[in-house]
Amino acid sequence: MDVTIIGTCHGSHMCFVLSAKPLRKFRSVTGQTALRYIATIGRHATRHRQLHCRPTHTIKTTVSATCLCILLPEQAMRFFPPSIALGACVAFAASCFGIAGGKEPAETIAAPFSGHTLFDGESLHGWNLENQCKASARHGELLLEEGNGWLRSDLIYTDFSMHLEWKALKEHHYDAGIYIRTPAGGSPFPTHGYQINLLEGKEGNIGTLKGAMSTGLVKPGQWNIFDITAVGSRVTLLINGQQAYDVDGLTTAAGHIGFQIEVPMGGQFLIRNVRIHELSHQSLLNGRDMTGWEGADRDASACWRVHEGVLECDGRDGPWLRSLLEYEDFNLRLEYSLDEGGNSGIFIRVPRDGTHHRAQPSEPPAGFEVQLLDDRAKQYDALKDFQYGASIYDICGARQKVGRAAGAWNSLEINCIGNHITTTHNGIRVVDVTPESHPAISLRKTKGFLGLQNHKTTVRVRAIRIGPPLPDQHN
Template sequence: MMRRAAMAMALLAAFVLLTIPSGAASEETGWAELFNGKDLSGWTAMNEGKFEVRDKLLCVGGGTGWLRSDQLYDDFVLEFEVRPLKDNFDSGVFFRAGLGGKPWPEKNYCVNLRSNQWGALLADGERLTKTKQAAAPVGQWTKWVLTVEGKKGSLLMDGKTVWETDELEPGRGLVGIQAENSEFEFRNIRIKEVGHLNLLTGEAPTGSHFTTIVGAKGVWTLRPDGVLECRNKPGQATGGWIGTKTDDWANFDLKLEFNVPPDGNSGVFIRRPIKGDGAYEGMEIQVIDDDAKVFGKLQPWQHCGSIYREVVPAVRATRKAGTWQSMEIVADKNIVRVCINGVEIVNADLDKYTTATTRAKALKDRPRQGYIGLQNHGSGIEYRNIRVKRLPD
């Protein structure tokens, strides 16, 4: 957060509506592209698998390992197209996968893409459902639709049901593509999360928007490409924040992507009131360039993903500034968890933080509901794909 003295002067109580230009929402709302056809942004290669982008295709070139998403998912619809390039092929698509294990995740579900088990469902490597589906010929594209919600799951290939099950274990995990000494190509990979509300487009169920702006005016812009950009003009006062229309956000799963510039600084406010300093009256999850020199040596509680001034990240999971990264914040009663790029870095029980300071109450005594907001710290910041799902009280 790195407060400047001028910031207090900038927190003026000005409220306006964020204008959303036409074209900001996709024609089919709720879908997010997992593969952009240009590079492996949003993915992390694990172990010895070979992955590259060629001719707008995600190519699996052999080796043993997997390519994992930088975001965790629980309930979703996943679409992808795939084709094998050589005989006796073997690959798979993981879901609800963990990070541990080598060469593949130890805990996972997997849509098997092996030539003699085409489309079968595996659980931790063991077959959960059988399939009579004939494998696609080498070089032929097939389209798959995987639907996962709670204990239930189903798989379609080219519009035909491959399997249905009610034996899944509910939970969150990573999506991934397996490399197992075979060559494959993937394209048109996209996902729609079940139950999440897009705060930028106001998609179902409530039609809410990110519309409350406090502080400097005219700095927040929602571009036609769906990116929420904060840029201060030269000489313009910095400070303030943009937030949800309502302050009833108590227990939720918040997901977003951020692009912080070199030496950049911002933050995600949770459970904050309309007045006061969000980092102390509510909570701020820090968004910052961890390698910035302009701030001097950062304290551990200032690093990206920290609960500012209170909870230190267990590990560093950030990447170089100027690249898109993912963040997930789960606020569930007294528990707050933070993941960056698919890695959990904070898991805090607020009830155990009992020490107050001259500026702030102890975490255990801070509000358990309020606004969700994004901080304008003056350095510029970009956010996109901001989604939230309410959790049970």
């Protein structure tokens, strides 16, 4: 069937497809399916901004004899330029009406896509080794080196698209795996979650998920490309640009990403170019300037700047940095680096004036602070427990001090559901506060601004993003 595109209305949430013939056959699809087609187009748009639409949004379709109108979620249209929105429209129309030679976008060659790098090519930053195993970074590649266990991500992921490349170093009988939506723990391997196999002859298959299997798509002895998308209960895998499967049935909403290390039996593996789009989260830093932030009552440029994608406070006299918007329940993620002796903090749900201390109901409303500190510095040897890194200041100290050495990057996640607050520092949950365990948290606001503290020392922050709160999981 020939189809003519008559235009897109960027910002008005609509794309139009005009058919030269009456549309007699229409295969209905869910909004979630349509989102996957848009996400697929987005993965090939390497220079465009990340898709930030939730899978629960509904995409409504109206069909007449000659026109299909696709009503797209506001966020998807806001973050894609017209050309990409147009591509999404074509892809969706092709899936509904069998056009474009009968091929769906998932069957095209997978191009690299921009996203958050999960492996920096130089270190295991962002990862934790579980059990008796070893992995290392060499020449831009991740070597699954020895032992039995797994390498898991610091963070938990819900909906995502991930690109990676892998190569088995053993010629035959090789075996490893890629974990998605998997809880921490297990000995030597996780007992729950989902494993995408790297076992010879079953590469890409998920043994516990019906229909998640394919054959003949890998290149033995060579680098292979996996593009994995998990949205809601569905998972899609492309192997070397060819669709392996697109199936429903995931029952775990969130979990870690990881790599199985099974060297004694399965041999060594190399992994590279691991990148992820967190479809559930939206960036709070554009990497160019401080759009979305402002100095509290003073010009932010007095001590803050964005340099090479990193937000920096040089410690000079100046304001704390306040978000333009207020937030309620959320999951906040970021990476930070401190100089030796560094001290700073993340303000959560604070009023406009930044108040983050409150001991009595009679005192003014306040949010709270999650502490950033160079825990290893000598001058901080005798602090109170709640003054160390990732603690909730005045309320709860971190269970463990897991901050890295001065100058290194740390990951921090703050999850807020009402007054249930958790912090996860370099992949370890170190704070879990509820009104029952720490009544003082009940005195703090449940909606307010975010902030970055200027404590007269240098702090660098990057990869700041926010999304809906995660379901409860324990590390």
